Amino acid sequence: MLASTLMLIALLCAGVFIPVPYAEMSPGPTVNTLGEHDGEPVLRISGRKTYATSGHLNMTTVRVTSAEYRMNLVEAVYGWLAHDNKVVPHDTLYPDGKTEEESTQENAEEFSQSQESAKVAALRQLGIPVRSWVIVSTVVKGSPAEGELHAGDVIKAVDGTAVERPADVAELVTRHKPGEDVVFTIVPAKEQAAAEKENRTATATEQVTITTAASDDGGERRAVVGISAGTDHTFPFTIDIELADVGGPSAGLMFALGIYDxxxxxxxxxxxxxxxxxxxxxxxxxxxxxxxxxxxxGARSKGARFFLTPADNCAAAARDTPEGLTLVKVSTMDDALDALEDIRSGRTDDLPRCAAG
Structure with missing residues (x-):
């Protein structure tokens, strides 16, 4: 008995003090995009007539353990047994040794981009024109583009071919072999900012020639200049989304619906x-x-009765649906608006529901 007791104590100590390479996910807060958060409206629109809303269009979140946190075996076992939590390999949440600061920065950038896309999607759904253009989003340090191109520069053309989408930039650059020159036609970021402030179209362009390098990401060898391209927009009125301490791109749909409403x-x-x-x-x-x-x-615990679910997530969500929650399958904003029409009209039998795969 003494030997067994000592062994048990040793095992418990090992379970408490030996870290394991896992992290934990759990339900996070939900926020009504039509309402307020910390005393401030989540959506604030000025320069355009708005209308009263009712009900909830809640965006949902997930809590995760920090990159530096090291879970022990006891916590991992408890998390595996807990119904509402999920224990996953640490690298799933923080790949390539990503730090907490790097992860937070990436999530903030994705959240900001999701807000922009939500505004564009909502306004286009309403037939309201939105001006868009391709820009330099980031420049890789030490790359051929460093010092030649800058974040915010508008990319008008590559080698004389006009670009309309961010993907066009990479396609045109990779037509070259590493070591060849590629010519960017740009509107410098400062000129673009001044034009926007003065409500005019920027016309002053520059030609920037960059010698391409070979990619080093482990994939097929190709020509690169060391930038990522994105999209910037000008809206005909002001839409502010105020929500602190939230990151990632997953609230985009609910923001778009809130703006539309x-x-x-x-x-x-x-x-x-x-x-x-x-x-x-x-x-x-x-x-x-x-x-x-x-x-x-998290949504059901706050009182949600319907949950708009991306089509690609339907199978996973339907495997363990909280009681009293209807999972509605959506692939586009049109799908979501059609589903909301059925919900407010009481035609819930017509809803496209998620099924377990």
Whole structure:
């Protein structure tokens, strides 16, 4: 008995003090995009008529342990047994040794981009024109583009071929072999900012020639200059999204629906409690997200009855749906608006529901 007791104590100590390479996800807060958070409106629109709203269009979140936190074996076992938590390999949340600061910065950038795409998707759905252009999003330190191109520069053309989408830039650059020159036609970021401030179209362009280098990301060898391209927009009125301490791209769909609701008469939800998740792009396409099982739990615990679920997440979400929550399958903003029409009209039998795969 003494030997067994000592062995048990040793095992318990090992379980408490020996770290394991896992992290934990759990349901996070949900926020009504039509309401307030910390006493401030989540969506604030000025320069355009808005309308009263009712009900809930809640965005949902997931809590995760920090990059530096090292879970012990006891915590991992408890997390595996807990119904509402999920234990995953640490590298799933923080790949390539990413630090907490790097992860926070990346999440903030994705959150900012999701807000822009939500605005564009909502306004285009309403037929409101939005001006867009391709820009330099980031410049890699030590790359051929460093000092030649800068974040915010507008890319008008590459080798004389006009660009309309960020993907066009990479396509045109990779037509070259490493070591060849590529010519960018740009509007410098300062000139673009001045034009926007004066409400005019920037016309002063520059030609920038950059010698390409070979890619070193482990994939097929190709020509690169060391930038990532993105999209910037000018909106005809002001839309501010105020929500601190949230990151990632997964609130895009719910922000877009909230903006749409505030800019149209009547209520999208008919006073119902609807929550959801999903990325959204400028064209209104809804993309998958992580941690959907945690988000459905968090939504239902706050009172949601319907959950707008990206089509690619449906199977995972449907495997363990919280009681009283209807999972509604959506692939586009059009799908979400159609579903909301059915919900507020009481035609819930017509809803496209998620099924377990």
């Amino acid at each position: 505030k800019l149209t008469p009547g209520s999208l939800t008919g006073g119902k409690f609807v929550a959801g998740t999903g990325t959204i792009d400028d064209e209104g396409e809804v993309g998958p997200i992580g941690g959907v099982e945690m988000k459905t739990v």
